[in-house]
Amino acid sequence: QSVLTQPPSASGTPGQRVAISCSGSSSSIGSNTVNWYQQLPGTAPKLLIYNNNQRPSGVPDRFSGSKSGASASLAISGLHSEDEADYYCAAWDDSLNGVLFGGGTRLTVL
Amino acid sequence: EVQLVQSRAEVRKPGESLKISCKGSGYSFISNWIAWVRQMPGKGLEWMGIIYPYDSDTRYSPSFQGQVTISADKSITTAYLQWSSLRASDTAMYYCARQSSSKEYDYWGQGTLVTVSS
Numbered sequence: 001q002s003v004l005t006q007p008p009s010a011s012g013t014p015g016q017r018v019a020i021s022c023s024g025s026s027s028s029i030g031s032n033t034v035n036w037y038q039q040l041p042g043t044a045p046k047l048l049i050y051n052n053n054q055r056p057s058g059v060p061d062r063f064s065g066s067k068s069g070a071s072a073s074l075a076i077s078g079l080h081s082e083d084e085a086d087y088y089c090a091a092w093d094d095s096l097n098g099v100l101f102g103g104g105t106r107l108t109v110l
Numbered sequence: 111e112v113q114l115v116q117s118r119a120e121v122r123k124p125g126e127s128l129k130i131s132c133k134g135s136g137y138s139f140i141s142n143w144i145a146w147v148r149q150m151p152g153k154g155l156e157w158m159g160i161i162y163p164y165d166s167d168t169r170y171s172p173s174f175q176g177q178v179t180i181s182a183d184k185s186i187t188t189a190y191l192q193w194s195s196l197r198a199s200d201t202a203m204y205y206c207a208r209q210s211s212s213k214e215y216d217y218w219g220q221g222t223l224v225t226v227s228s
Contacts, residue, residue, distance in 0.1 A: 035214040037155070044205055044221050045147075045155065050214035088155055092213045098171050099145070099213065104154040 004028060004089055004102035011108040017077040020105045022089030023070065028100055030070035032092040036063075039086045039104075048087070049074060076107075084109045112136040114144075114206050114219035121225045122196050129192035130222045132206030139187035140164040143209035146180060146191045149221075150202040160209060161189055196226045 005023040012018040022034065036049040047056050049065035052072065064075045072091075076083055089102040117131045132144065146158040159170040163182040170180070182189040189206055204222050207215035 033212050033214075035212065037215070039155075044218040045207075045215070046218070047214055047216050050210070050216070051212040054212075056216065086154075090155075090157075090215075096171065098159070098169060099157040101147075101155040101157060 003093070004091065004100050006087075006089060006102040006105045008103065009106050009108065011110055012076075012079045013110045014079050014081060016079050017075060018079060018107065019076075020074045020087055020089075020107070022072045022074070022102050024072075024091060024100070025070055025093075027095040028070070028091045028093040029067065029072055031094055034065065034067050034072040035090045036065055036074045037088045037090065039088065041085070045088065079109055081109045083107060112208065112217045114208060114217055116204075116206060116219035116222045119223040119225070121227070123228055124198055124226055125195050126226075127192070127194050128196055128224065129190050130204060130224065132189045132191075132219050134187045134189070134208070137208075140184050144182065144189040145207045145209055145215060146178075146189075147205045147207060147215075148174075148202050149205065155205075158191070158204075163187075163189065196224075198226050198228075200224060201226050 033051045037045040038048045039045045052067040053065045086104045088104045093100045115133045140163045143160045145160040148156045158174045161168045161180045163184045179192045206219040208217040210216045
């Protein structure tokens with residue numbers, strides 16, 4: 001049972017903007033930074049956003065992250081067909097003394 | 111170039127033991143925690159635990175404590191995940207990942223598929 005809650009699915013058409021939410025608690029997102037990962041079919045996860053809103057080198061600025069209180073959000077603007085993937089939020093949890101992953105959101109580009 | 115290269119896919123029978131590996135290169139292996147992450151077929155990511163190769167300090171998720179052992183050999187820049195008695199429910203893809211300063215996983219191995227079947 002994931003303690004970081006994401007919607008199981010999201011969808012959009014090419015060029016649209018979509019947002020994926022991630023809800024945690026005071027011991028997870030409320031106290032620590034949020035990271036986002038993209039997993040394309042059949043591949044290892046890839047770091048997409050770290051420290052709430054930072055993009056690693058090579059990640060397009062169409063991807064952005066935000067955090068407020070114990071919740072976070074990943075936004076993808078100008079959707080591309082290649083953005084179709086599973087997206088996971090993650091954060092350290094002070095009670096677990098480890099990392100929590102959200103259950104994942106499957107993004108479909110219609 | 112930072113790389114984490116994992117050992118090949120494995121097929122085992124229930125009750126057998128197994129040790130899979132993750133070899134780091136292109137950075138100071140002792141300076142970053144290495145995590146292990148499970149992904150069961152068609153499911154999401156689950157954090158299993160982490161190890162600090164400098165002194166082998168290890169932390170486990172409560173869900174995996176006592177079920178697996180995480181270790182590392184800094185002399186050969188390799189981390190390990192092992193089972194003493196596999197179950198069918200251990201069938202999954204296992205990833206290692208390097209933990210960076212904001213506890214993000216910035217580099218991942220390619221994954222090791224473990225299949226446990228009689």
